[in-house]
Amino acid sequence: MTERPQHRYGKALLTVLDPDGQPLADREVIAEQRSHAFAFGNIGFEFMTVADGAGPPGHAGLWLDVFNTATLPFYWADFETQEGRPDTERLHRTAQWFAGHGCRVKGHPLVWHTLAPGWLRERPIDEIEATVRARIRREVSGLAGLIDSWDVINEVVIMPVFRNEPHPNAITRLARARGRIATVRLAFEEARAAGPGATLLLNDFDMSTAYECLIEGVLEAGIRVDALGLQSHMHQGYWGEERTRETLDRFARYGLPIHMTETTLVSGDPMPPEIDDLNDFQVPSWPSTPDGEQRQADEIVRHYRTLLAHPSVDAVTYWGLSDADAWLGAPAGLVRADGTPKPAYDALRSLIKGEWWLPATVRRTDEAGRLEVSGFLGDYQLSHAGRTAGFTIAAPGTATATLRLG
Amino acid sequence: MTERPQHRYGKALLTVLDPDGQPLADREVIAEQRSHAFAFGNIGFEFMTVADGAGPPGHAGLWLDVFNTATLPFYWADFETQEGRPDTERLHRTAQWFAGHGCRVKGHPLVWHTLAPGWLRERPIDEIEATVRARIRREVSGLAGLIDSWDVINEVVIMPVFRNEPHPNAITRLARARGRIATVRLAFEEARAAGPGATLLLNDFDMSTAYECLIEGVLEAGIRVDALGLQSHMHQGYWGEERTRETLDRFARYGLPIHMTETTLVSGDPMPPEIDDLNDFQVPSWPSTPDGEQRQADEIVRHYRTLLAHPSVDAVTYWGLSDADAWLGAPAGLVRADGTPKPAYDALRSLIKGEWWLPATVRRTDEAGRLEVSGFLGDYQLSHAGRTAGFTIAAPGTATATLRLG
Numbered sequence: 001m002t003e004r005p006q007h008r009y010g011k012a013l014l015t016v017l018d019p020d021g022q023p024l025a026d027r028e029v030i031a032e033q034r035s036h037a038f039a040f041g042n043i044g045f046e047f048m049t050v051a052d053g054a055g056p057p058g059h060a061g062l063w064l065d066v067f068n069t070a071t072l073p074f075y076w077a078d079f080e081t082q083e084g085r086p087d088t089e090r091l092h093r094t095a096q097w098f099a100g101h102g103c104r105v106k107g108h109p110l111v112w113h114t115l116a117p118g119w120l121r122e123r124p125i126d127e128i129e130a131t132v133r134a135r136i137r138r139e140v141s142g143l144a145g146l147i148d149s150w151d152v153i154n155e156v157v158i159m160p161v162f163r164n165e166p167h168p169n170a171i172t173r174l175a176r177a178r179g180r181i182a183t184v185r186l187a188f189e190e191a192r193a194a195g196p197g198a199t200l201l202l203n204d205f206d207m208s209t210a211y212e213c214l215i216e217g218v219l220e221a222g223i224r225v226d227a228l229g230l231q232s233h234m235h236q237g238y239w240g241e242e243r244t245r246e247t248l249d250r251f252a253r254y255g256l257p258i259h260m261t262e263t264t265l266v267s268g269d270p271m272p273p274e275i276d277d278l279n280d281f282q283v284p285s286w287p288s289t290p291d292g293e294q295r296q297a298d299e300i301v302r303h304y305r306t307l308l309a310h311p312s313v314d315a316v317t318y319w320g321l322s323d324a325d326a327w328l329g330a331p332a333g334l335v336r337a338d339g340t341p342k343p344a345y346d347a348l349r350s351l352i353k354g355e356w357w358l359p360a361t362v363r364r365t366d367e368a369g370r371l372e373v374s375g376f377l378g379d380y381q382l383s384h385a386g387r388t389a390g391f392t393i394a395a396p397g398t399a400t401a402t403l404r405l406g
Numbered sequence: 407m408t409e410r411p412q413h414r415y416g417k418a419l420l421t422v423l424d425p426d427g428q429p430l431a432d433r434e435v436i437a438e439q440r441s442h443a444f445a446f447g448n449i450g451f452e453f454m455t456v457a458d459g460a461g462p463p464g465h466a467g468l469w470l471d472v473f474n475t476a477t478l479p480f481y482w483a484d485f486e487t488q489e490g491r492p493d494t495e496r497l498h499r500t501a502q503w504f505a506g507h508g509c510r511v512k513g514h515p516l517v518w519h520t521l522a523p524g525w526l527r528e529r530p531i532d533e534i535e536a537t538v539r540a541r542i543r544r545e546v547s548g549l550a551g552l553i554d555s556w557d558v559i560n561e562v563v564i565m566p567v568f569r570n571e572p573h574p575n576a577i578t579r580l581a582r583a584r585g586r587i588a589t590v591r592l593a594f595e596e597a598r599a600a601g602p603g604a605t606l607l608l609n610d611f612d613m614s615t616a617y618e619c620l621i622e623g624v625l626e627a628g629i630r631v632d633a634l635g636l637q638s639h640m641h642q643g644y645w646g647e648e649r650t651r652e653t654l655d656r657f658a659r660y661g662l663p664i665h666m667t668e669t670t671l672v673s674g675d676p677m678p679p680e681i682d683d684l685n686d687f688q689v690p691s692w693p694s695t696p697d698g699e700q701r702q703a704d705e706i707v708r709h710y711r712t713l714l715a716h717p718s719v720d721a722v723t724y725w726g727l728s729d730a731d732a733w734l735g736a737p738a739g740l741v742r743a744d745g746t747p748k749p750a751y752d753a754l755r756s757l758i759k760g761e762w763w764l765p766a767t768v769r770r771t772d773e774a775g776r777l778e779v780s781g782f783l784g785d786y787q788l789s790h791a792g793r794t795a796g797f798t799i800a801a802p803g804t805a806t807a808t809l810r811l812g
Contacts, residue, residue, distance in 0.1 A: 213619035217620070221623070
């Protein structure tokens with residue numbers, strides 16, 4: 001399992017010129033990677049404090065050192081507690097903060113039955129549809145230029161038959177009345193119209209053939225989906241390599257990029273396997289344990305290696321850096337509630353910023369100013385005597401470029 | 407649970423005329439039901455002996471007394487053991503026997519990954535598709551006029567990911583290469599073209615949301631399906647009323663008739679719940695027990711009541727009358743291997759030919775020759791002094807008709 005994911009690497013054959021345009025022959029230069037093309041994501045929910053002027057959380061440095069893509073929360077019931085008063089401005093500021101730190105930003109989710117607003121619950125179906133459509137247009141256009149990737153619709157497989165609530169929510173009513181595919185269609189129609197350049201995802205936790213059948217129906221219906229989102233909240237235990245590969249292979253059949261949108265590995269006792277809806281598991285305390293932390297570190301490395309080895313995977317989002325305020329109170333973070341990194345943090349960092357990263361490296365150009373740089377796909381910088389030039393390794397294989405130091 | 411399924415009953419306001427066209431006033435007549443509109447089906451696999459001249463099996467009388475619709479086997483590997491030598495003639499003769507005894511006949515299945523022919527296994531996908539298309543045309547047109555209902559494609563949810571075999575069969579390869587919906591489309595295209603008046607079913611054992619998602623995709627793709635086939639092999643125990651109703655409600659949402667195509671209740675110990683693929687359960691002997699037979703009788707009545715109470719259900723096929731040669735060796739029959747009826751046979755007969763049936767009944771016309779007959783939807787006969795006339799109660803509500811005794 002330590003073989004290199006070759007399809008993640010490329011080579012640049014550079015000809016380096018000095019500021020006058022002459023080949024920089026036989027000189028020492030420093031080559032270093034600046035960013036990953038691959039989306040190493042995490043949620044940035046706890047960074048909403050920056051929108052309120054309270055500044056980023058204490059673990060912001062740890063976050064930015066490893067991750068390059070932030071998922072921000074658009075849970076409708078929280079985002080628009082009072083109809084007509086959306087939280088757009090705060091989300092905008094938080095997204096700007098991430099963008100200012102060189103991160104891509106993703107919105108999650110536009111349509112979901114969970115956390116559908118209570119004020120919409122009893123409305124007629126036509127009005128629900130119109131309100132959902134307007135909400136999608138508002139969020140996608142309101143964040144345009146900052147958020148370029150959206151979980152357009154979440155958990156459609158269960159959506160019309162969701163029963164874990166006393167009265168059906170508005171989104172379940174809509175999906176039941178219109179059908180799954182019609183609901184997906186209207187959501188993608190609005191998101192596509194409002195954000196024609198955005199990456200639009202279908203996202204689900206159901207990894208069974210049900211999701212395959214849904215995807216096939218959506219694609220046969222002519223709905224353009226940019227990437228398939230697969231959740232993997234492994235609160236009940238690590239899937240292991242075989243199941244992970246089998247799952248990826250099944251969903252790769254549609255020829256679409258796969259985003260692992262919600263990835264969780266706990267550093268405590270796993271949730272019992274008989275729990276069906278993870279939300280039903282309520283414990284007063286779910287501690288991180290030393291053994292659990294070692295296991296989590298081992299598993300996160302194995303899991304990310306498996307994911308990056310698969311050519312269809314374009315993005316992996318881990319679900320929460322810190323144990324503080326983690327979903328279900330689970331010790332799912334890579335950082336303990338006290339702010340100290342767990343072994344899994346260091347292990348993941350040693351991949352993303354170690355094995356899969358080119359640190360500042362002294363190299364020497366040849367007599368024609370040429371230099372070969374190999375590395376993980378991403379942006380790079382060359383520097384010499386205080387002057388720099390950037391280049392990109394965009395694809396596997398070898399590309400040539402001429403750089404003039406500026 | 408003993409309330410009458412009102413939507414199964416209708417009323418005929420008859421005016422009875424004598425052979426001269428005069429009202430048959432104030433006379434005793436006998437009204438009796440001749441057949442059910444509802445399809446009370448069973449498999450007729452063991453009646454293939456009639457095609458070989460050996461005559462029907464010993465339990466043929468028990469079969470014909472309760473059931474009116476026979477499912478005949480078109481398992482491709484058995485039907486065409488040698489390419490180009492289909493078993494059409496034998497199936498034709500067996501279907502004719504049933505038709506001659508007033509039964510409707512159904513074919514099962516045209517496309518299925520299990521029992522796909524070995525000779526097709528290694529062919530290129532295009533050739534598999536062409537061969538599948540030709541097979542569907544051949545069977546549907548070859549049995550036209552005798553078989554008017556087909557399980558066109560069986561178990562599509564699992565079809566492309568079916569793994570319970572060392573080498574993938576041709577149908578799994580086709581479904582994997584083309585996708586589920588495209589495979590459904592080609593099968594229905596051919597069946598519809600060859601049998602424009604036939605009732606064409608999609609059939610599956612998967613009662614999860616996966617089948618819902620498949621159905622939605624198929625319907626969104628514009629494929630016309632005449633009825634949804636739901637299997638219910640309850641070898642692991644009776645579903646119970648609540649689960650049955652919940653399942654029916656979920657699949658009734660598509661506005662299509664539901665056929666319960668494969669219904670099984672065992673009169674022995676149920677199969678352990680941990681068995682996933684029922685075919686994996688192999689026991690040297692699976693006896694029918696006195697307790698099991700009582701339970702089966704109770705359950706079959708509860709189950710048929712629940713099914714007929716649901717307005718979407720148009721057909722119920724029980725999966726095998728006799729324990730002799732039953733699938734998996736299960737005591738799933740309503741008749742023991744020695745030919746004696748189990749309590750479940752009598753219990754089911756007491757519904758179909760008892761509670762839901764109008765036996766020959768003496769009635770009296772009024773002074774204008776009028777008479778009101780209520781009963782289960784189906785065909786009826788009126789007789790007086792050796793003369794008869796037929797009428798049909800075709801729909802719920804009240805219909806008027808004038809009958810001339812002939």
